[in-house]
Amino acid sequence: MPTDINLSKEGMIYQREQYQKGGVGKKYWLYKDNFIINLVKGRENIIDIGCGEGILLEQLIKKFPKKEIFGIDGEEENVEICKKHGLNVRLGSVYELPLEDSSIDCIIFMEVIEHLDRPEQAIREISRVLKKDGIVIILFPNDAMFKFARIATLNMKEAFYDTGHVKQWSPSSIKKIVKKFGLSPVAKKNLPFVVWPVSLHHLIVAKKQ
Numbered sequence: 001m002p003t004d005i006n007l008s009k010e011g012m013i014y015q016r017e018q019y020q021k022g023g024v025g026k027k028y029w030l031y032k033d034n035f036i037i038n039l040v041k042g043r044e045n046i047i048d049i050g051c052g053e054g055i056l057l058e059q060l061i062k063k064f065p066k067k068e069i070f071g072i073d074g075e076e077e078n079v080e081i082c083k084k085h086g087l088n089v090r091l092g093s094v095y096e097l098p099l100e101d102s103s104i105d106c107i108i109f110m111e112v113i114e115h116l117d118r119p120e121q122a123i124r125e126i127s128r129v130l131k132k133d134g135i136v137i138i139l140f141p142n143d144a145m146f147k148f149a150r151i152a153t154l155n156m157k158e159a160f161y162d163t164g165h166v167k168q169w170s171p172s173s174i175k176k177i178v179k180k181f182g183l184s185p186v187a188k189k190n191l192p193f194v195v196w197p198v199s200l201h202h203l204i205v206a207k208k209q
Helices: 015-020 023-039 055-063 075-085 119-129 143-150 171-180
Strands: 047-050 069-074 090-093 103-112 129-142 184-191 199-209
Touching: 015 023, 015 055, 023 055, 023 129, 023 184, 023 199, 047 055, 055 069, 069 075, 069 129, 069 184, 075 090, 103 119, 119 129, 119 171, 119 184, 129 184, 171 184
Parallel strands: 047 069, 047 103, 069 090, 103 129
Antiparallel strands: 129 199, 184 199
């Protein structure tokens, strides 16, 4: 998935290409995704909003073949890539989800909110489509630490790539916005370290009351 659709094809960074490189990057990717996989075990229908090229979707479907699992993404190219891999993904906007009220048991919202210029509208929509006691799993990056880690591992292209991020979120700011729209935080974790300033991601689970 290109993080900047205005870049030339030669300049784009795609998720599956990065994933296939293996090494420490892929190990961390799997480590991060495993937290999410463990959180959705008891849920019957799962939607990955902003699913990108569908790497997590593939893992979820393999792990839970009997569950209803699908994705929504706002980029046509991502939807095409997902469909080439046999994934059930729909084109749609997080600002106006093509879903009925109170219809979803579990929403995954991974590395999306930092790209949004209307995050409150997105969280409002997520709250609308969640069932009572349904959960949303939100994960966002710590941009400063990602840049440091990429420079330290000599991944210069990735370190200075335009991520398209609009805002740097923090554990306190994400907690505040979910509570505003009737979602109660029930779990949180910094990855891979305990302290947020030196971690790469923050994960929060919020339940609809």
